[in-house]
Amino acid sequence: MTAGKVSYRAPIAYAAIGLLSLIGFGLIPPSGRHTTFAISTPKDLFTIEPFTVPSKSTAIVFSLVALALAALAFWAARKRIRLGVWLPSVFGLCVLLAFLTWSAADKANSMPVTGLLQGSLFLAVPLVFGSLAGVLCEHSGIIDIAIEGQLLAGAFLAAVVATMSHNPYAGLIAAPIAGALVGLLLVLFAVKYRVDQIIVGVVLNVLVVGVTSYLFSTVLTAHRETWNTPPKLPVLEIPFLSRIPVLGPVLFRQTIIVYLMFAVVIVLQVMLFRSRWGLRMRAVGEHPKAADTVGIKVNRTRLRNTVLGGAIAGLGGAFFTVAAGLAFGKEMTGGKGFIALAAMILGRWSPKGALLAALLFGFADNLQVVLGIIGTPVPSQLMLMTPYLATIFAVAGLVGRNRPPASEGIPYVK
């Protein structure tokens, strides 16, 4: 028998990936190729000129750093020392940079670093809102499969209200109402009638698709000008900050919905784990009977938080229409609600985690787009798999077992 239960799974994975990176991106490709990275955007404070690096040696260097980190992980596992999240993060970054260097080698177009990050955030926005909704619902004990429906309902109402009022901000206020309504239906059926929460969620998604598509084909299409030409939310540039290279365009040159997203993540992260409201909600999701015995109204708590969760997802729905400046379209959320659900689990039911998981997915998705743009030999259908493969890899390789709120999905009966 070897030393007890020390797990070498992660170090082995790191080593294997590092090695693959070294061979695949570094050693095998021909030498003499160059990769250009573009950093700056026109409005930046100062310009960082696109710079070119020799592809092969750069990839080798990054891979070697990754391998060194793998060795460190082995050592730490042996000594039973816990290394923080920085290790997987830095490791991932190194492998990624090796990969980017390899994939953009000798391309006519440079690798647009800022655009890559900007797009990642853009694609992540609805996922973040969706998973935050899931976080709220599940912490109070309700499984929210209806995120997709909440996003779609939010997108719909935001478009209609913004069009009617000629004010995108009005749409932003309306969207949460639509999402909350879906949340209300969910919690009503789940709590009052004790219907299996997954059935309700799945069915509500269909219901929302049905209702919005119906209204779209009838009302919205017939009178497009009056109903479905939402004005776009303006981009609010934060003075000075928005002109910092890379960070500025990514973080500070956004519409209000992105700022709201960060605000909601921070507020929820704090409130969920530090406030009375959060404590009570989590108590209800973990052990409703215990909550009941200290005088917390279990079902009322579930109701409120599921509705609130729905509202947050609804707000995320506004992203598809008023924030993006698009008219509503049938089923325009395209399955993002399910990805959001996955992001919530991947983020271990925490707002912070949801943000990171959504960003990971957004990044993988946008990487695929950017590679498509600068030209890639891989067929489009296979490229489109990237974000899903990345997510599976993340959940299987990095995250592993995680624990949902203990009482989710179970109706509370005294």
Place this chain on the structure above:
Amino acid sequence: ASAPSSSSSASASKPTGPAFKACMVSDAGGFDDKSFNQAGFQGLNRAVTELGVTEAHAESKANSDYVPNIDNMIQQNCDLTITVGFLLADATKAAATANPAKKFAIIDNQFYDADGKVLAIANVKPLLFDTAQASYLAGYLAAGVTKTGKVATFGGMQIGSVTIFMDGFADGVAKYNTDNGKSVQVLGWDKASQKGSFTGDFDDQSKGQNVAKGFIDAGADIILPVAGPVGLGAAAAATAAGNVKIIGVDQDWYVTAPEYKGIILSSVLKQMEPAVFDVIKTTRDGGFDATPYKGTLVNNGVGLAPYHDLDSAVPAELKAKIESLKAQIVAGTLTVTSPSAP
């Protein structure tokens, strides 16, 4: 509103001859897909108003819906059933064989036998569009108008009726480059290897927006999105970027998406509405024949939409050159090829 008199409400049907029923089955995109289902459906509606025919229509949500929807149309005694898209080909063929007395038309599909030879079915009329011809002109146009030397195109899903646009576009740009010794670059599609950028579906407009933004970041200033409603996302991205133009597809986006009219350079027209209208009209008048209709620049079945507001952005000699290219294609001295061409 006031109540109509009871006599008029009793006789709602139009008094024209023996009733002719024209029907249509959409593919999974639905009739408001901002693309060929919608255009075809407009043709049907025009036939109802102008010819007084009766109609029935069924929207499909999935591949499994085609057979039952077509069958229901037959049960509805449709004289002519128009099916939209190659995915309905097998179902249409089966229904046509089982119901030789009924007439059918199918958009964007040609039948082949087991050896890959074109197959004619006596009661099915294929309605085909060689959109590569029109997008060839669009490519030439884009290459002539671009300031950055980069133009782009992307698709919804990688299927023939999408990539045919992209093939023509790429060839048009290439032609411009050879004619003028320039090196305008096409992002998002490589005709030779048939590889490029796709959003993966025809629903999620934000993906189109993101892809377009990627192109814009990479320096493209004219984009041809071949992705139905997802293309509107590209228009939104172009609007946000400021100096980027869009070339629409299928219909004239200047008309169908007026909120973006300021950036619509032109559109690659696929004239399904008149084609559908015509086939209904001739069938009603007893003139049905199964020879494929092929929309080309010759018969104006495909074409390039007017430049509208951006007319001034197109130099006169470029306009002239495009006209002459069109004439050459019409005359047959210039052929536009695509692996996906009908």
Place this chain on the structure above:
Amino acid sequence: MRLELRGITKRFGSLVANDAIDLVVEPGEIHALLGENGAGKSTLMNVLYGFYDPDAGQILIDDKVVDFDGPGDAMAAGIGMVHQHFMLIPVFTVAENVVLGHEPTGVAGVIDVAKARAQVKEISDRFGFHIDPDALIEDLPVGAQQRVEIIKALSRRAEVLILDEPTAVLTPQETDELIAIMRQLKEAGTSIVFITHKLREVRAVADQITVIRRGAVVGTVAPTTSERELASMMVGRSVELGVVKDAATPGEVSFSVRDLTVIDAAGVRQVDGVTFDVARGEIFAIAGVQGNGQTELTETILGLTRPTSGSITLDGEELVGRSVKEVLRAGVGYVPEDRSTDGLVSAFSVAENLILDRYDQEPFARGLALDPVRVRSSAVERAQEFDVRTGSVDDLASTLSGGNQQKVVLAREMSRPLRLLLASQPTRGLDVGSIEFVHRRIVAERDVGTPVLIVSTELDEVLGLADRIAVMYRGRIIGTVDAHTHRDVLGLMMAGVPHDEAVAQAAAHQTVLGQADRAVETSSEEDA
């Protein structure tokens, strides 16, 4: 505060859990509520605590009728309750659990953690609990969880404190401390309702004893009533209180554990070089406070956990490295410490539970096919033999009372030829009647020559059943003693005091229950 319950009736469907119960708790009184499993004690208290609405009857506080709409109202009225099954949230810290429902908050409802911590510390210090306010509940041993529950109730300034079977999980010393706390609270004017099955404890602390049987009050008596009398009031017949058994006739050693060490994922040595032997026809008991490595030890023997080093042999065969299935097939009968999570599938019928570890073997299965007729007929036999009280063997295990559930586990594990019986907490939560039965069966298994290994935190059980006793502390066996060792000595050893020192300390300082024990011994001598 004077508390009175008048004519409380509570039904669950057609089951009358409380039938017109009257009860008066005077201010500053320790009132014991005694009754068998399922007698309706917890139900009554849950009514009092506002958790259930009674179907009939009234609650009076200081002679005024009150109407509770939920536990919140009851708490506001000064009633606190420590539930039988702890109402603690495993993933929360102690402080969070304590303040839940009445959180001290600052801006925007953010909890004032410092204040919460201080609250815990203050009460913890007052009673000498030694509870870290920032510890997670799931990391705490049950005894500590219990103290958290008490802190929780006290932090709301309860004037009436209901303790529902608080001693079921405590060591004698801990029980002693609890009794001291109860007395301390009583001094301060708090009334206490104290629920238990343990007659010894009742007689040691109660001012009044009310006995409940099958939902109705049998009588209220003084603590001077003899144990035998109380037991027969509870059960409705006379019961044997001690374990009746002949002296052991140990054969050769057949089960040995050598230098067994288990280090868990977090690097903690849960089992630390444990060595012992069990002979045929001998009951070897491992005593110890919960959380001292017993769980890991039994799980390692069963093959659920891989040891870091050491060996386990049964009749000379090495068990380390074998799967659970192989260990069971080698003839190990295993009664897990927690029947509801590890012993039973509550959504399965009694019959299915009776074949849980043999469902794929003859005669229950042929190839892939189960033989439902055999399964059922064998289940009927087992149920009869082990006196499992159920309507039918097709009933779900979840509908059985805890005692009967435990009998199902025993019936399953003891109905095949065994080469080792390994039972953890075999009678946890059972009433006197069921305990008597379970003990008889274990002794019978010993008497046919099976080595028996009992792991128990219950001193009475260890003392009554065992032929030899080992005490486990922090993963080590700190001493092996014979079955006649005094409970106070064992109690001290369970707290980590080595044997010799324990003997000395015990002589100098007797526990309340130890004293009660001696009193019983002398009185029964007088009886005789």
Place this chain on the structure above:
Amino acid sequence: MPGVTPDPQSARLEDPAAETVAPGRGAQLLREITTGNAMISVLAVVAALFLGAVLIGAADPKVQNAATYLFARPGDFGSALWGAVSNAYSALFQGAVYDFDAQTFARAIRPLTETMTMSVPLIFAGLGLAIGFRAGLFNIGAQGQIILGAIFGGYIGFAWHLPIGLHLLLALIGAMLGGAIWASIAGVLKARTGAHEVIVTIMLNNIALYLVAYLLSLKAFQRPGSVNPISPFIDKNAELPLLLGSGFRLHAGFLLALVAAVGVWWLMSRSTLGFTFRAVGANPHAARTAGMSVERTYIWVMGIAGALAGLGGAAQVLGTERVLTGGVAASFGFDAITVALLGRSKPLGTVLAGLLFGALRAGGFAMQARTGTPIDVVLVVQSLIVLLIAAPPLVRSIFRLPDPARAALTGARA
């Protein structure tokens, strides 16, 4: 009853059902029907149809028109509404069960056979999911597993040319294998790394979609001479034979589905493997303590669930569609979640729920074609039916039926 003293109070506390003889299987079924589960389902459909009527009325141009002069001639509105709704629902019935307007008997009963045809993939996939649900695995990957089954079964079907009998058999086995492999990925990852099956199956669904799109872009999967993503026809020898001749689409897949349902019943309630599945689902700790391998069970369960879903895919390519396309799975995999849950994860329930969904689909086509009711309204009506069937208490309160909760409590102990 053994060992109970004849105490007058004991009758009250002891199980009252102990006196009655345990009812046999037949009596139990009878009781289930008479205690109103069937009744509730019927009423649920009635209530849902009533709610749907509102939408149908709102969608109907005649009704809209009459509504504009509602107060002038309310009778018009009433008759228009009645006309629209009765037409729509009779079309639904005629499309799903029996077409009394049909010229021939064959045409008249064709709808029923269509319903059965539509139900085949739902039953297959639903059975697979049901096994997972009972083993505690929330597999929502039926969509991807259907696709993989269709790819494998379809490829063998059109690319190989084998003797009659053997060809079909191999194609079916291939489909099972395809589905099983796909599902096992989630099973293995869960067993080995603890990766949450919900995330993995969602991701695998998306990957499968792109995988089939990719394969269909290859010459090997396309028809000769065509570049469209559509496969050649399945060989005659690999087709699932039609049951009622060429006038009907009903094929042997339906019988296979019924056989599969019986098989699943046997597996789950009469086999040792099913015993393990149920034990692991109900209490993995106890299962592990009893010597079962929880990890191996996860892999088995997913494998079998995937094989069943794969058969669903085979039923589509080899039976109903007879070609492989990218959309071969339609939304069967998602609908199957509701089918399985609505059928309470029991084989008979799943078959019945599958037939209900099949009927709603088949009827939906007729409703759309005959009355012009938008297909989205059909979706809405469908989801309402499911919600109401799943929520008996709601139906009871709508129809003011007595609450049988008390009776049920005593019933449950029997």
